[in-house]
Amino acid sequence: MGEAKRKRLQHSQTVDSPTAFSGVIDLHTLAPVAAIDSNRIKELVGDDSLPDSRQVVLNAFKASVGERSFRVGFCIGSESGFSAVGIAVIERLMIEVPGVPLHVVPIIHADIAWDMVLRHLRNFTGQVLLFAFSDSDVYDAGTAEMFFSSAVCVYGIEGDPLKRLTAMQRRKIHEQAAKAFKRPLPKLYATDVSQEDTPWIFRLVTPAGKEIRTAVWNGRRDYVHEFPKDIVRWVGGDKIAIVQVDAPVGINRRSSLSLTHSLALDFDGVIHWARDSDTFQSILKSFIRLDLESVSPPSISEGWQPEVVILAANDARTAG
Numbered sequence: 001m002g003e004a005k006r007k008r009l010q011h012s013q014t015v016d017s018p019t020a021f022s023g024v025i026d027l028h029t030l031a032p033v034a035a036i037d038s039n040r041i042k043e044l045v046g047d048d049s050l051p052d053s054r055q056v057v058l059n060a061f062k063a064s065v066g067e068r069s070f071r072v073g074f075c076i077g078s079e080s081g082f083s084a085v086g087i088a089v090i091e092r093l094m095i096e097v098p099g100v101p102l103h104v105v106p107i108i109h110a111d112i113a114w115d116m117v118l119r120h121l122r123n124f125t126g127q128v129l130l131f132a133f134s135d136s137d138v139y140d141a142g143t144a145e146m147f148f149s150s151a152v153c154v155y156g157i158e159g160d161p162l163k164r165l166t167a168m169q170r171r172k173i174h175e176q177a178a179k180a181f182k183r184p185l186p187k188l189y190a191t192d193v194s195q196e197d198t199p200w201i202f203r204l205v206t207p208a209g210k211e212i213r214t215a216v217w218n219g220r221r222d223y224v225h226e227f228p229k230d231i232v233r234w235v236g237g238d239k240i241a242i243v244q245v246d247a248p249v250g251i252n253r254r255s256s257l258s259l260t261h262s263l264a265l266d267f268d269g270v271i272h273w274a275r276d277s278d279t280f281q282s283i284l285k286s287f288i289r290l291d292l293e294s295v296s297p298p299s300i301s302e303g304w305q306p307e308v309v310i311l312a313a314n315d316a317r318t319a320g
Helices: 003-012 038-045 084-096 110-123 136-145 165-181 255-262 277-289
Strands: 026-027 060-067 068-076 102-107 128-133 152-155 195-197 200-203 210-220 241-247 271-272 309-314
Touching: 026 110, 026 241, 026 255, 038 084, 060 084, 060 110, 060 277, 084 102, 084 128, 102 110, 102 152, 110 136, 110 277, 128 136, 136 271, 152 195, 165 255, 195 241, 200 255, 255 277, 271 277
Parallel strands: 026 152, 068 128, 102 128, 102 195, 210 271, 241 271, 241 309
Antiparallel strands: 026 060, 060 068, 200 210
């Protein structure tokens, strides 16, 4: 058997065909819980200065995506904290499925906010998902689309599908958002709920026709945020490269793609371990702008023991 054919055969044993869901995603609004009122929110965040409110509206849903179902919430937040309403959203989600890890997706770019939301809704395999938007504008960009996108059907508390917004209603929303430009960021609060970052995994086909998975991981600061022990399962393959990336990608947004293509010559999966959040967001944005397909982790056979090599992106061999 030729070397190229052997590698293709090995690769096919751990990399599935594209897994992205392409049908309509159903979002069923979770019914309000009387116990989650303004007093409960003050208790959760430890801040009595918050205003009283008789009604707390939470963007929390049960998502049905093909054969999968999970809970999903939307709020303003960051890697380290969430708004008071966000803390309430977390509380509502945890009532549905207590004790499970909360998978958090930070979103900071308004122009790709909905794309990031849709990608995770289509591929998420956990039980509780939370989108944390950096400010009100990003929040609007990542949530308003739910109510007029043909990819999503939102159901009310009573189970009836909500009507999609018209073009005129959509335009008014954009106008209102423009008038509210630079809305102040609400105070953020920490939570003691167990959190996990949701993996960003992309499917890539090299110019030579080799299909691999490439993932992006946030090192937070100087790689002190260690990657999960099972991170190699995100990409699969017999030989996996974990490459430390020290700086954001270039202006043409192709340096990380070029690096991945280069490493794909010798590896079956590539993981970009970003030094800090800025670098992580830069790589992520470049892959989304380049329209790489988001996918779920591959199916891995028992006894799988890949060879793992850690490299530096500025290494002479991998410079791109």
